[in-house]
Amino acid sequence: MKTTIFTFHDHSPKYKQIYERFKSFIEQGDILANEKLPSIRQLGDSLQVSRNTALMAYEQLVAEGYIRGEGRKGYFVNEVEPLLSQEAFLSPHNKQTESQKPPVVHFRADAVDQTHFPLKMWRRMANQVLTLPDSFRYGEPFGEACLREQISTYLFQSRGVKTDANAIIIGSSTQQMLVYLGHILKDEFQSMIVEDPGYNGAREAFQFHHFRFETLPVDETGVDLSQLEQMKSRLIYVTPSHQSPIGVSMSIQQRQMLIHWVNKMRGYIIEDDYDSEFRYTQKPFPALASIDSARVIYVGNFSKSFLPGIRLSYMVLPEAILHRYQTQFAHFESSTSLLSQLTMATFMESGEWNRHVKRMRLVYKRKMLHLVSECKKQFGHTISMIGEQSGLYLLIKVHLNHSEEWLIQRASSYGVKVYPTSPYFINNKTDTPIIKLGFSHLSCEEIELGVRLLKEAWL
Numbered sequence: 001m002k003t004t005i006f007t008f009h010d011h012s013p014k015y016k017q018i019y020e021r022f023k024s025f026i027e028q029g030d031i032l033a034n035e036k037l038p039s040i041r042q043l044g045d046s047l048q049v050s051r052n053t054a055l056m057a058y059e060q061l062v063a064e065g066y067i068r069g070e071g072r073k074g075y076f077v078n079e080v081e082p083l084l085s086q087e088a089f090l091s092p093h094n095k096q097t098e099s100q101k102p103p104v105v106h107f108r109a110d111a112v113d114q115t116h117f118p119l120k121m122w123r124r125m126a127n128q129v130l131t132l133p134d135s136f137r138y139g140e141p142f143g144e145a146c147l148r149e150q151i152s153t154y155l156f157q158s159r160g161v162k163t164d165a166n167a168i169i170i171g172s173s174t175q176q177m178l179v180y181l182g183h184i185l186k187d188e189f190q191s192m193i194v195e196d197p198g199y200n201g202a203r204e205a206f207q208f209h210h211f212r213f214e215t216l217p218v219d220e221t222g223v224d225l226s227q228l229e230q231m232k233s234r235l236i237y238v239t240p241s242h243q244s245p246i247g248v249s250m251s252i253q254q255r256q257m258l259i260h261w262v263n264k265m266r267g268y269i270i271e272d273d274y275d276s277e278f279r280y281t282q283k284p285f286p287a288l289a290s291i292d293s294a295r296v297i298y299v300g301n302f303s304k305s306f307l308p309g310i311r312l313s314y315m316v317l318p319e320a321i322l323h324r325y326q327t328q329f330a331h332f333e334s335s336t337s338l339l340s341q342l343t344m345a346t347f348m349e350s351g352e353w354n355r356h357v358k359r360m361r362l363v364y365k366r367k368m369l370h371l372v373s374e375c376k377k378q379f380g381h382t383i384s385m386i387g388e389q390s391g392l393y394l395l396i397k398v399h400l401n402h403s404e405e406w407l408i409q410r411a412s413s414y415g416v417k418v419y420p421t422s423p424y425f426i427n428n429k430t431d432t433p434i435i436k437l438g439f440s441h442l443s444c445e446e447i448e449l450g451v452r453l454l455k456e457a458w459l
């Protein structure tokens with residue numbers, strides 16, 4: 001086979017489409033075993049793609065055993081097992097899942113550690129809750145009183161936030177609550193300030209109500225609040241304790257400046273305190289809502305500190321907004337599991353919650369230190385690390401003159417799944433790619449293997 005030509009669609013990277021075409025040619029016998037394939041240059045020229053793209057497609061085929069490279073002679077097709085050929089007869093759905101092998105090491109940030117999860121205790125309490133007559137009904141629209149009481153005590157002790165339990169609204173996720181909140185705020189505020197880069201999940205929730213965005217630049221040195229003065233919006237969404245994704249924390253001076261600004265503007269700060277439990281070098285900083293509860297809407301969740309699948313989050317509303325919220329949603333049923341709320345309230349009341357958070361802080365600190373030391377060992381100065389003081393992921397800025405897409409695809413062909421940070425950026429884009437490595441569910445051995453494979457893939 002000297003060359004080939006076909007058109008590309010926009011739904012997946014070009015290298016993947018080339019890989020899939022060749023794979024299907026081989027499986028269906030259109031190219032036979034030991035046949036020579038077009039060279040990287042020929043393939044690049046005929047398909048009008050870069051040599052890097054052609055090379056990545058071939059490398060994926062080599063990694064999966066479809067073809068082999070024979071040095072300067074080029075690439076040749078391997079014998080394909082009959083079993084593999086049968087894949088061609090599977091339905092398109094099956095075919096896709098068959099070819100998506102799970103990664104060897106998955107640096108995901110949307111999971112938590114399983115080995116230290118208090119399974120027995122939680123099961124016991126959940127079973128006990130199921131014996132209560134109180135469990136056999138719909139829940140309260142704004143959340144169960146017992147859980148709101150527990151959250152109020154916890155917020156005061158750990159975040160310095162003084163709040164009445166009635167000002168707490170329990171929801172099923174941060175985004176769900178931001179959508180509801182956006183509904184309350186959209187008439188008074190048509191635009192809002194968001195961090196750039198910032199949590200895209202929050203932006204999507206606000207976009208639902210067509211808020212316009214003004215952007216506040218953030219980098220490794222922190223958020224640039226000096227630009228606030230030129231902005232028109234009176235509403236701002238921030239992640240002050242652990243900026244998402246950059247990982248910096250606002251200093252006390254910045255917090256005070258922000259509070260001063262919001263009072264002057266008579267606006268509101270939406271403070272997303274999503275993983276403040278996991279700060280490794282110092283004690284967690286007090287929340288903005290502890291400085292001024294009248295102008296700060298505080299948002300928290302149990303996804304990082306306990307279990308993402310529990311779908312339990314909460315917000316603390318200032319009085320003026322609370323009344324509007326309660327009136328607007330008085331006839332909406334709660335979207336959160338009553339059983340999970342009652343079990344969590346029991347768990348918190350028994351003291352198990354505080355023990356769990358303390359234990360997990362140590363577990364994650366150990367993993368973070370291990371990841372940082374492995375990255376230093378394997379990559380030296382070819383990367384710089386961002387956000388190692390807190391949270392459940394590490395960012396690495398990769399100074400190797402490769403694109404984010406290339407780094408991710410290359411890692412994937414070596415069995416490692418890593419994540420981009422480009423979706424978080426709006427205008428403040430960086431030239432050097434920044435890759436996100438979530439580590440919370442990995443063992444130290446898996447972290448070590450993952451970083452070693454990344455080195456093989458990238459260097």
Ligand SMILES: Cc1ncc(COP(=O)(O)O)c(C=O)c1O
Nearest residue numbers: 173174175199244274301303313
């Ligand atoms: C900034 C930020 N806030 C909140 C969350 C949690 O969202 P949820 O409540 O849906 O688990 C995340 C999840 O990654 C996040 O990155």
